[in-house]
Amino acid sequence: MPIAEQASSSPTALDLAWVRSQFPALSQTINKHPMVFLDGPGGTQVPQQVIDAIADYLSRNNANTGGAYPTSRNTDRMIAEARSAMGDFLNCDSDEIIFGANMTTLTYAMSRAIGRELVSGDEIVLTLLDHDANFSPWKALEEKGVVIRTVKFNKEDCTLDMHDLAAKISGRTRLVAVGYASNAVGTINNVVEVVRLARQAGALSYIDAVHYAPHGPIDVRALDCDFLVCSTYKFFGPHMGVLYGKREHLKRLHPYKVRPNTDNIPNCWEWGTLNHECIAGTKACVDYWEGLGRRAKPAVTNRRAAILAAHEAIHQHERAMMQKMIAGLLAIPGLKLYGISDPRRFENRCATIVVRIEGHTPLELATKLGERSFFTWDGNYYALNVTEQLDVERLGGFLRIGLVHYNTMDEVERLLAALREIVRG
Numbered sequence: 001m002p003i004a005e006q007a008s009s010s011p012t013a014l015d016l017a018w019v020r021s022q023f024p025a026l027s028q029t030i031n032k033h034p035m036v037f038l039d040g041p042g043g044t045q046v047p048q049q050v051i052d053a054i055a056d057y058l059s060r061n062n063a064n065t066g067g068a069y070p071t072s073r074n075t076d077r078m079i080a081e082a083r084s085a086m087g088d089f090l091n092c093d094s095d096e097i098i099f100g101a102n103m104t105t106l107t108y109a110m111s112r113a114i115g116r117e118l119v120s121g122d123e124i125v126l127t128l129l130d131h132d133a134n135f136s137p138w139k140a141l142e143e144k145g146v147v148i149r150t151v152k153f154n155k156e157d158c159t160l161d162m163h164d165l166a167a168k169i170s171g172r173t174r175l176v177a178v179g180y181a182s183n184a185v186g187t188i189n190n191v192v193e194v195v196r197l198a199r200q201a202g203a204l205s206y207i208d209a210v211h212y213a214p215h216g217p218i219d220v221r222a223l224d225c226d227f228l229v230c231s232t233y234k235f236f237g238p239h240m241g242v243l244y245g246k247r248e249h250l251k252r253l254h255p256y257k258v259r260p261n262t263d264n265i266p267n268c269w270e271w272g273t274l275n276h277e278c279i280a281g282t283k284a285c286v287d288y289w290e291g292l293g294r295r296a297k298p299a300v301t302n303r304r305a306a307i308l309a310a311h312e313a314i315h316q317h318e319r320a321m322m323q324k325m326i327a328g329l330l331a332i333p334g335l336k337l338y339g340i341s342d343p344r345r346f347e348n349r350c351a352t353i354v355v356r357i358e359g360h361t362p363l364e365l366a367t368k369l370g371e372r373s374f375f376t377w378d379g380n381y382y383a384l385n386v387t388e389q390l391d392v393e394r395l396g397g398f399l400r401i402g403l404v405h406y407n408t409m410d411e412v413e414r415l416l417a418a419l420r421e422i423v424r425g
């Protein structure tokens, strides 16, 4: 079986056979064909331990927080543990972790709180490479007289125009919002430099790490960003969002909130009753990452080190698949790939690949692939500025093929064969 072969002969430390055995969804078939999940950028599958944690919470501890009885106390404890786990995932303290419905909701809440401090003429720098969730919530502040400056990207390789970014930041800039990686074209941005430029100008930095989180390690301390957001459903957890904010900002800013909510962080940023079962699933999701890392590098001594070891193992596997996928795609007649295609520059992209093929709409390709049990996406994936700038919005956007660590070389080969067959007609 290809997966077992790959697991034993692979030079990486990723135990792919074990990985795949953790995800029940991966063993499903349609018409006897195994389902191939290439839709990770829209949401990944979850390991059994996440499903079990959600079911276990609902079966045994379902309660609201702050009550004077055991299931409520267990809920409080579970949330504290999940916060600490996410703190290790992002490398920050527990009280700097805010749980919410999703990244978009958290970003609207934060943009409203930050917007309270801004005055007419203040500037915010956004990029045209970003998902709309890191664009529209900030652009909404134009109603307060805030000036929005947008940064271009280079159309040939879909990388951020860093000269334009540096030129758009000035003494009037109050915040720079940028994606860690593009959910459309896969570019990984130089966020270290973006944060440095923002800081130099006295502006806050707000990093959308939703797309990057399943592909690379995040270290908010090393990055020294002011805020960073991600969504657990993109890195093998349940449907939820997580926001990191530097403690000083979380304490200083004034969120809109109901009166009984305390003024203490992080609770003053978490409104109403949270999704406790998904928070339980999020803790289990970090446990999954830790387990993966400990298998890859048994000598690791703590959870954070295990998460980093998991990323190391994942990185090599994703890189090898991406290389094969891109080489195979580029050999298909009439296919155009948007984004970095030179293997020497693959460190600047992740394994999220968008293409168009002459004579076929993205929807038609995704539908035909779907009929063959390959799950891909078509359209703009809310990266609306990207499809508009590349003039493909009116043409149905792109076909997006997203690889994550549970995918296999064999799946890459089969996807390429299916696509070649569809194109031949």
Ligand SMILES: Cc1ncc(COP(=O)(O)O)c(C=O)c1O
Pocket (backbone or CB within 6 Å): 041, 042, 101, 102, 103, 104, 105, 131, 133, 134, 179, 181, 182, 183, 208, 209, 210, 211, 230, 231, 240, 241, 381
């Ligand atoms: C890069 C990026 N940012 C933000 C979002 C929005 O995340 P959420 O669905 O958690 O609001 C997505 C969702 O696809 C995304 O890919």
